[in-house]
Amino acid sequence: MRHGKKFNHLSRKAGHRKALLRNLTISLVKYKRIKTTIAKAKELRKFIEPLLTKSKNNTTHSRRVVYSYLQNKDAVTEMFTTIAPVIANRPGGYVRIVRLGFRPSDAAEVAMIELVDFNTLVLNAASQAEEADKKRTRRGRRKKTEETTVTTEIEVTEETTETPTEDKTEE
Numbered sequence: 643m644r645h646g647k648k649f650n651h652l653s654r655k656a657g658h659r660k661a662l663l664r665n666l667t668i669s670l671v672k673y674k675r676i677k678t679t680i681a682k683a684k685e686l687r688k689f690i691e692p693l694l695t696k697s698k699n700n701t702t703h704s705r706r707v708v709y710s711y712l713q714n715k716d717a718v719t720e721m722f723t724t725i726a727p728v729i730a731n732r733p734g735g736y737v738r739i740v741r742l743g744f745r746p747s748d749a750a751e752v753a754m755i756e757l758v759d760f761n762t763l764v765l766n767a768a769s770q771a772e773e774a775d776k777k778r779t780r781r782g783r784r785k786k787t788e789e790t791t792v793t794t795e796i797e798v799t800e801e802t803t804e805t806p807t808e809d810k811t812e813e
Contacts, residue, residue, distance in 0.1 A: 650685050663689045668717040670737070671725065675756035683739045683755040694736045697726045728759045 742752045
């Protein structure tokens, strides 16, 4: 029976589950993107989001609270120095889960979980999309400055070629 089952126990005892979530969180903070199963990714999201919210307030108390969950100084330092300034304006939803399909060995559904503001591919694609939204035509207009420089260069070259030929004919 599932009486009182409020979260996924991941088929582990409490200590093992806590260690698993701690290790996944440390890896996510360190590498900004990890691959795991869907069930673990969903539980990790519930575990790490409050910690990331706590890390936005850089006080001794919040550092100690986050450290009590992670027990890793490097991860806590990374979270408060690198991640917190980037996510400071975001009201929540710090991680994204992307389904990747099924693992060949045991057919478990695999997902990639990543920090939203650290995905350089998506951020670069968004900036390129903004540039692409500028006015364009199918025939590709030239800029006015390019047209004027091209015409002046042609006029200059014509003048220079005419004067030497005139000198040769006069001799």
